[in-house]
Amino acid sequence: METFEEKQLQGIARVLVRENVLQQADALHYQTLAATHKLSLPQYLVNHHILSATVIAQTTALHFGLPIIDLQDVDINAIPTSRLTEKQIDQLLLVPFMPLYIQHNELFIATDDPCNQSVLKEISFYTGFYIHLRVVKTDALYAFITRFRHQKESVVLTHYFQNTEKWAQLEQNDVGDDAPIIALVNQIILECLKKKASDIHFEPYENSYRIRYRQDGLLRLLATPPTELSLRIAARLKIMSNLDISEKRVPQDGRLHVSHPETKTIHFRISTCPTINGEKIVIRILDPQVTQISIDRLGLSDPQKQAFLTAIHKPQGLILVTGPTGSGKTVTLYSALSELNTLDKNISSVEDPVEIRVPGINQVSINPKAGLTFSHTLRSFLRQDPDIIMVGEIRDRETAEIAINAAQTGHLVLSTLHTNSAAQAPVRLMNMGIAPYQVASAVSLIMAQRLVRRVSADGYQGRLGLFEVLPISPHIAELLGAGGNAHELLKMARSEGMFTLHQMGLEYVKSGITTREEIHRVTVE
Numbered sequence: 466m467e468t469f470e471e472k473q474l475q476g477i478a479r480v481l482v483r484e485n486v487l488q489q490a491d492a493l494h495y496q497t498l499a500a501t502h503k504l505s506l507p508q509y510l511v512n513h514h515i516l517s518a519t520v521i522a523q524t525t526a527l528h529f530g531l532p533i534i535d536l537q538d539v540d541i542n543a544i545p546t547s548r549l550t551e552k553q554i555d556q557l558l559l560v561p562f563m564p565l566y567i568q569h570n571e572l573f574i575a576t577d578d579p580c581n582q583s584v585l586k587e588i589s590f591y592t593g594f595y596i597h598l599r600v601v602k603t604d605a606l607y608a609f610i611t612r613f614r615h616q617k618e619s620v621v622l623t624h625y626f627q628n629t630e631k632w633a634q635l636e637q638n639d640v641g642d643d644a645p646i647i648a649l650v651n652q653i654i655l656e657c658l659k660k661k662a663s664d665i666h667f668e669p670y671e672n673s674y675r676i677r678y679r680q681d682g683l684l685r686l687l688a689t690p691p692t693e694l695s696l697r698i699a700a701r702l703k704i705m706s707n708l709d710i711s712e713k714r715v716p717q718d719g720r721l722h723v724s725h726p727e728t729k730t731i732h733f734r735i736s737t738c739p740t741i742n743g744e745k746i747v748i749r750i751l752d753p754q755v756t757q758i759s760i761d762r763l764g765l766s767d768p769q770k771q772a773f774l775t776a777i778h779k780p781q782g783l784i785l786v787t788g789p790t791g792s793g794k795t796v797t798l799y800s801a802l803s804e805l806n807t808l809d810k811n812i813s814s815v816e817d818p819v820e821i822r823v824p825g826i827n828q829v830s831i832n833p834k835a836g837l838t839f840s841h842t843l844r845s846f847l848r849q850d851p852d853i854i855m856v857g858e859i860r861d862r863e864t865a866e867i868a869i870n871a872a873q874t875g876h877l878v879l880s881t882l883h884t885n886s887a888a889q890a891p892v893r894l895m896n897m898g899i900a901p902y903q904v905a906s907a908v909s910l911i912m913a914q915r916l917v918r919r920v921s922a923d924g925y926q927g928r929l930g931l932f933e934v935l936p937i938s939p940h941i942a943e944l945l946g947a948g949g950n951a952h953e954l955l956k957m958a959r960s961e962g963m964f965t966l967h968q969m970g971l972e973y974v975k976s977g978i979t980t981r982e983e984i985h986r987v988t989v990e
Contacts, residue, residue: 476580477506477525484524486516502977504920505558507577507603512920512980518602522577526600529579534599536560536575536609544613545572549588551613557584560601560609570594575601611924646697650705654723654748656687658731663750663791667702669695669743681918681928682791699737699744706735713744718818721748734820751820758800764930766969768962772910772936777801777879782909783872785859787884793916793930794881795820798855801879802826805853813849815842816857831857839864847871856880862898869899872907885989886966887911887935888955891945905946911935913966915987917979929978931987933966 474482474489478496481487487495499509510516526533539562544554549561549572560575572594574585579598589596601609653676657665662678665687674692677684690698703710706719717737722730734749760770776784784801786794799821806812806825817839818830829842839856840863846854847867858881859865872878884890890911891904913933919926935958937945944957959965964972970984 477521477578480525480528480580481516481521484528486520486524498977502920504977505578505603508607509977511603513974513977514981518577518604522600522602525577525579529598529600531579531598531600534575534601536601536605539575539609541609541613549592553588554610554613557588558606558610559584559588560606560613571597573597573599575599575606577601577603577606607924646694646701649694650698650701651723653687654733657750665748665750667695667698667746667748669740669745671742681926682916683918695743699746702735702746702748703737706733708735708737714739732821734818749820758796758803760800760804763797763800763932765932765934766964766972769932769934769964772934773801773912774804776910776936777805777877779877779909781872781875781877783868783878783880783907784909785880785882785890785911787882787887787890787911787913788915789883789885791916792914793928794914797912797914797930798879798881799823802853802855805877810852811850812853812855813846813851814855814857815839815846816855826855840867843867843871847876851876853877853879858882859894859897865894865897865899869894869903869907872909873903884913886951886955887913887933887963888951888958891954892951895948901948902946905937905942908937908945910937915966917970917973917983917987920977920979929973931966931969931973931984933964933969935963 473496474492475496478487478492482489482492495509495515496506499506502509504512507518507521510521511518522533525531539560543562545561545563546554549559554560558576562573562575563571570593572588572592574588574596576598577600579585579600585596585598653665657678660678660680662680663682664679666677666679666684668675668677669692672692673689674695675689676687678687679685700710702721703717703719706721708717708719716739719735720732721735722732732751734751736747736749738745738747760773763770765773776782786797788794802812802814802823806823808825811827812825813827813829815829815831819828822828829837831837831839831842839858839860843854843856843864844867854868854871854876856864856868856878859868868878868880882890882893884893888911890913891908894904894908895901912935915931916928917931918928921927935941938961940961941954941957944954949957955965965988967984967988970979970988971981973979974981974984
């Protein structure tokens with residue numbers, strides 16, 4: 466007779482206990498955690514490295530007497546969506562397929578959880594087919610469904626390219642030959658806004674043309690339109706951005722904006738670059754919510770947040786945010802400015818270029834051709850009695866010297882550097898020619914960061930900041946003044962309680978926020 470605890474076990478959890486792969490108490494615990502994180506039990510166990518996908522698949526297959534299938538042998542383009550809809554595949558996390566040798570009334574289903582008999586009976590009733598089950602590894606299943614979903618999205622838009630009548634219908638107010646292209650470009654932008662993309666890439670090649678969008682830090686294919694459309698699409702984008710459509714030999718930069726019913730006006734930055742096959746164009750979508758992001762929403766731990774708040778509320782000092790392009794440094798700087806942007810503060814920023822316009826901040830975009838550089842603008846700022854200065858990036862010795870001097874003479878300065886870790890930032894300044902004692906006396910806090918993808922029920926969705934926060938304590942300042950290297954600085958910082966990016970990442974993994982693979986992708990031990 467089953468105990469109360471055994472009755473609480475559901476589906477695959479019961480199988481794993483009966484096959485002595487998990488203890489009953491552990492299975493109940495993991496079952497609860499999986500439900501809390503809105504994950505299936507196999508997905509939770511694999512993501513948290515409790516059991517491997519192979520062990521779960523082998524145990525399940527043995528228990529039910531089913532063969533294991535490799536989804537690499539299944540043609541993603543031959544999935545019978547007439548039998549099971551794309552929505553059902555996405556929601557039920559099942560892969561239907563029809564090998565050549567089967568009868569016309571048979572359907573094969575690949576799943577990592579054959580225990581859900583009610584769903585399988587529903588599919589059999591819905592399709593009228595006899596169902597053959599096959600077991601598949603959890604990670605392979607989710608990867609296949611994610612790939613299938615993105616491919617179907619791409620196909621939908623690719624069909625749109627081939628329907629000129631539909632283009633004209635979408636832009637009824639436009640007349641002439643350009644109407645289909647106008648509607649097409651508008652549709653591309655709207656599709657990418659729906660997907661919460663950060664940028665859109667239009668890429669011409671010798672015998673092909675592709676459009677990709679970046680979502681949660683990774684590029685994904687949107688469509689592969691005919692190559693003959695590339696010149697017309699490029700011309701339309703340049704017209705929208707007030708760029709010279711006749712100039713195709715040199716790069717151009719511009720801005721454009723579109724009205725959107727949900728977020729009113731959305732601003733974009735556009736960049737063109739001549740390649741051997743034509744102009745590659747990248748549109749950067751400027752998130753209007755960036756200026757409203759509070760420090761509480763960045764993802765800092767409580768000690769990290771307190772250290773950051775303490776530093777930005779000091780009357781002077783240099784705060785550095787480091788990390789590669791696309792790691793969220795701008796968002797962090799704007800969150801600090803949002804905290805500091807009050808009526809009694811004179812705040813100025815110099816950026817390349819200004820991405821988000823913020824009321825109450827004097828913002829300048831550099832223009833090197835006109836002689837308006839970071840260093841030139843900083844000198845101008847210092848003649849206008851600023852309280853707080855934001856420098857988009859410290860790139861050279863001259864800019865570094867001015868920022869350091871400003872931080873030592875009563876100004877709060879916030880800026881970025883391209884280094885991989887917080888400990889490498891002071892060394893980078895010293896390599897630019899800044900004296901160690903100046904670095905030690907001016908810098909008050911250094912923060913390194915990355916963006917990691919969150920785990921959701923159907924793959925990754927959304928991103929969260931991962932931080933390494935290094936306050937400059939008296940001991941660390943003493944080490945910097947003596948010209949200490951990055952290794953010595955890291956060792957002392959860790960002895961004072963600093964968590965590295967990798968250590969913070971592992972904490973996220975333990976909490977079920979992301980996966981170990983994602984942490985390895987963006988950090989090094």
